[in-house]
Amino acid sequence: xxxxxxxxxxxxxxxxxxxxxxxxxxxxxxxxxxxxxxxxxxxxxxxxxxxxxxxxxxxxxxxxxxxxxxxxxxxxxxxxxxxxxxxxxxxxxxxxxxxxxxxxxxxxxxxxxx
Amino acid sequence: xxxxxxxxxxxxxxxxxxxxxxxxxxxxxxxxxxxxxxxxxxxxxxxxxxxxxxxxxxxxxxxxxxxxxxxxxxxxxxxxxxxxxxxxxxxxxxxxxxxxxxxxxxxxxxxxxx
DNA sequence: TGACATGCCTCGAACGACAAAGTAAATTTA
DNA sequence: TAAATTTACTTTGTCGTTCGAGGCATGTCA
Numbered sequence: 435x436x437x438x439x440x441x442x443x444x445x446x447x448x449x450x451x452x453x454x455x456x457x458x459x460x461x462x463x464x465x466x467x468x469x470x471x472x473x474x475x476x477x478x479x480x481x482x483x484x485x486x487x488x489x490x491x492x493x494x495x496x497x498x499x500x501x502x503x504x505x506x507x508x509x510x511x512x513x514x515x516x517x518x519x520x521x522x523x524x525x526x527x528x529x530x531x532x533x534x535x536x537x538x539x540x541x542x543x544x545x546x547x548x
Numbered sequence: 549x550x551x552x553x554x555x556x557x558x559x560x561x562x563x564x565x566x567x568x569x570x571x572x573x574x575x576x577x578x579x580x581x582x583x584x585x586x587x588x589x590x591x592x593x594x595x596x597x598x599x600x601x602x603x604x605x606x607x608x609x610x611x612x613x614x615x616x617x618x619x620x621x622x623x624x625x626x627x628x629x630x631x632x633x634x635x636x637x638x639x640x641x642x643x644x645x646x647x648x649x650x651x652x653x654x655x656x657x658x659x660x661x662x
Numbered sequence: 663t664g665a666c667a668t669g670c671c672t673c674g675a676a677c678g679a680c681a682a683a684g685t686a687a688a689t690t691t692a
Numbered sequence: 693t694a695a696a697t698t699t700a701c702t703t704t705g706t707c708g709t710t711c712g713a714g715g716c717a718t719g720t721c722a
Contacts, residue, residue, distance in 0.1 A: 555709095558709085575700080575701095576700075578700095595701075595702085596702090596703085599701065599702065599703090600703090603702090621699065621700060621701095622701080623699095623700070623701090624701075
């Protein structure tokens with residue numbers, strides 16, 4: 435029972451979460467909605483993806499969580515630590531490397547003999 | 549024991565294999581070497597990745613295999629079927645969609661309020 | 663009253679990438 | 693000629709991750 439955004443998704447939820455939190459502190463439910471917006475509807479991630487990513491990043495020290503009661507409901511706001519920021523930068527570089535490698539492969543003229 | 553090319557790799561081996569075979573027929577070991585070349589060294593896939601992909605694609609009808617003895621050794625050449633070609637096109641479109649969504653997210657100016 | 667939105671959480675399944683190791687023959691090198 | 697390297701294919705097992713579905717509780721709007 436996986437798959438809706440087909441392939442090409444590994445590492446992407448984490449990258450997007452870090453990207454959003456690099457701009458401002460946000461809470462989980464908000465991130466779920468924001469992902470759609472910032473990716474021009476290309477990518478949609480459910481809560482079952484976002485929350486585990488958030489918890490994992492927090493546990494590893496990349497995020498800091500702050501609980502805030504708002505209108506009787508509780509929101510958990512996350513923000514980047516410095517560790518999170520460097521992780522974001524590393525992943526961004528990695529993404530650039532990989533995606534441009536693939537771009538080369540896809541756009542290269544036919545055969546490149548080994 | 550996963551990870552060397554870290555994240556962002558899901559679906560990529562299959563895409564690259566299809567891409568290479570769209571240009572010419574090739575055998576497994578050759579594909580392993582070619583991947584490095586066509587991705588400008590950005591991506592390197594071992595035999596433990598390539599061969600299973602090849603077998604899976606063959607089983608699903610995307611590839612056709614032809615055994616050829618060469619210098620006493622046996623090579624298994626693979627080529628794309630029409631099913632494989634349309635799969636390649638579909639995956640390419642999907643890759644473009646996803647990668648440009650991510651690009652939007654990464655390059656967008658800060659906050660985009662939900 | 664009910665339906666829907668907000669907000670959090672967790673489970674289990676399915677998939678797929680990967681390293682490592684194994685086999686075997688040809689080629690190269692010492 | 694013996695040893696090491698390269699070619700070539702294969703399989704096993706592990707591990708991380710995404711994902712849908714479900715559950716819970718409160719608030720708002722009809």
